[in-house]
Amino acid sequence: MITHELIERIEGEALIDFRTDRSGRVQDAQIRFLHFRGMEAILEGRHPLDALVIAPRVCGICGHSHLIAAVEAIEAAYRHSGAEVKLSMKARSIRNVTKFSELLQNHLKWLYLIMLGESAKLLREEHPLPLKALNAASQANRLAALFSGQWPHSSYALPGGVTCDPTHIEIMQALKILAELERFVEAEVLGCSFGEFETIRSYRDLTALGGDFGKLLQNVERLGLADTGHSHGRFLVLGEHPGCRSMAIDGNTRRAADVANVSEDASAVIEGKTYAKNALYEGAFYETGPLARALVSGRSVIGAIHEAHGDSASVRIAARMDEMVDLLKNIRRLIETLDLSEPSYIAPPPIETISGEGRGIVEAPRGSLIHTLRIEKGKIIAYAMITPTQWNLGNGTAVSPGVAQKAMIGAQSRDKASFLFRTFDVCSVCTTH
Amino acid sequence: MAERREAFKMLFSANSAKVETNKGDAYYDRLFQQCRARLDELKASQPLQAIDFHEILSDEGYDRREFMKWASAATAMLMLPPMFTPLVAEAAELMTRVPVIWLELQDCAGNSEALLRSDGPKIDEILLDIISLEFHETLMAAAGHQADAQLEDAMHAFKGKYLLFVEGAIPMGMEGQYGTIGASGETFHEHLVRVAADAAAVVAVGSCATYGGIPAAAPNPTEAVGVMDVLKGKPIINIPACPANPANMVGVILHFVLTGQVPELDSLLRPKFAFGYRIHDNCERRAHFDAGEFVEEWGDEGAKNNFCLYKMGCKGPMTFNNCSIVRYNEGVNWPIGVGRGCIGCSEPDFWDKYAYERPMSDANIKAPTGGVEKTVDQFGLGVLTATAVGIGIHAAASAVAGKKSDEGEAQ
Ligand code: SF4
């Protein structure tokens, strides 16, 4: 039987065509994204710095990641054309603080606005929209806005640095917001201190946690989904991230990843099917995002449970939650070591003199985001984006399914398959751009 | 927070070049009676949700005094005299009785994201949580066919009464196929027209829904347009900006609850309470503009001293919006606060005209709306001389601005 199912909420809308057998078990699932804006065409022909205003607006939830990808692509074009562009440690750190804050708020919303709600719905339980979670996510946004001016859609990064010049007052404010966030994650999300969390090595201990993360894992278990949702076991990190270098993992083999092996497949685009292109590494589907990052950086709790359970739904969930703790730690380190006496901005040569190609790669909340551009004498000649969700939500065939597709095949029902789909943190907005 | 409330009050009680803040006693008396009647009527209606607003407030740690302070700031924000404060408080309590349907079309979801955290006193956030959002893809529990059914139900049950919020542009190219919704493949255009038919009023939120936004940027690949370009015969309120400030979304709902009408709008259908003055009029760097002190290069001494960003491409003088007072993310900051300058995101075509990072003097663009000129007149010749010395190009731009603005007003 073939049925269409709409998946909505953050972000936008996806349509899945399920093929099920008589018992309702999922045999195949085709994922479709039916919106298109043409962001790449809009960027072409413009002044390169306009990308810093337009690119963040690809996505209302990962706008910052797009900003950083755009500015790094322009900086790479400088270097490609032989010109120098310097970045102070301070500018680098501030960009990372705002970027990590964006990841953090994304993970909070995913947990509270999507996963807890959806799992409760499947269990036919009540799940009121928690004000406390909205408030916590707002604090993460405030942290980003403190340095970047606003969230979403700030444009404060420039080739050569950032426009903000924080004083001790902003640093104090940032530390205060950060402390609030840490308290929230310990008390509400984990239900234990970071110290206690770090000693955890087993899946059982994670599910026993008293916080909302533990509750989600328990819900997943009650739904019988904990050890389902396995995909290809192939993982990819292309951008820089704390503890991460660009790397591809396939089963037991790990090798340095080369962005030159990335390709896009547009065979399913339009034709009445979808506006999402597939992103491939060495011609195959690889999973990107928190689980990939946790495995590449070797974060111990995720490594241990992945070893025991593979890339299951619950391990995927755990990786996103564990990343919250990791992000908080890194934000604190960056803010505490910020040297305010360094310049925020070091002027590069005028962009009108630059002709070259550049690529900016950012580890966004859902995975590796790539912006590639070519500039000729201060004008964008070509602009291309590969978004994180293209990696995870691309369509393959029944024989060679995409990452999320594979995870859904075999699910007992469409509802359960849709839930597994959401463990990848779906976003139609940037998928289609 | 407290200072911001005071700032609101000062702003709205001051004389402004663009907005008439005092319309005379007779006007306000009439309006007061009208609001009273409206609130009584709402009170008699069935609440849409069984919610005890005051219980939620006290759970969140707000007492009555705190709530009344919020109400007085909200009254000022809506440009109403203090005698309306008790009515605004009552309207807040009755907000759950006005159904809201929210549609997402060709968008980035940035406004939904903004809606998730309302700016300003945290009471706004609580209000947003309890307004009767009968349909919102991001926030509601239903999905898929269930969601379709829920939308149908809401449209039917609240026929003629609901406020329709629209986020995102409408792609008209390729017969609307760049954006379709639901399993039936209805185009965004068809969907909008159908859901708007029985709305009391339509609120276009964000620059995409108001003027086409980023999707409509040249070469406008999908032929995107705004709500007012395709909907006729309905009251439309535009809340532009990218993203729109949630304080203004709350303001519009509150005004509708209070009066049963749309707020006073300018020629671009923007509520005057929010878009009646320019960023520049209330900018924290304005003193430096007036003194002719400008950032000349990113990261220079002027930047460190928070000088004016006009020469770095700030579009504050051309941009009507209240972010210089409301700011973003619970008031923590705004673009000018981080030395970035305003990109004019609440103005039509900002994506092609103002997104441009360079100073307007290099951009070969004429300032379209209510000019520096006009306000400068009010501030007196001394200021004009100072700024004209500061930046030669500025005076020329203003002259054009003044003309255009008058045309705009006459429309
Ligand atoms: S107006 Fe801006 S925030 Fe809103 S949908 Fe458009 S691009 Fe996104």
Ligand code: SF4
């Ligand atoms: S030009 Fe911009 S920075 Fe300068 S005073 Fe006006 S709004 Fe503020």
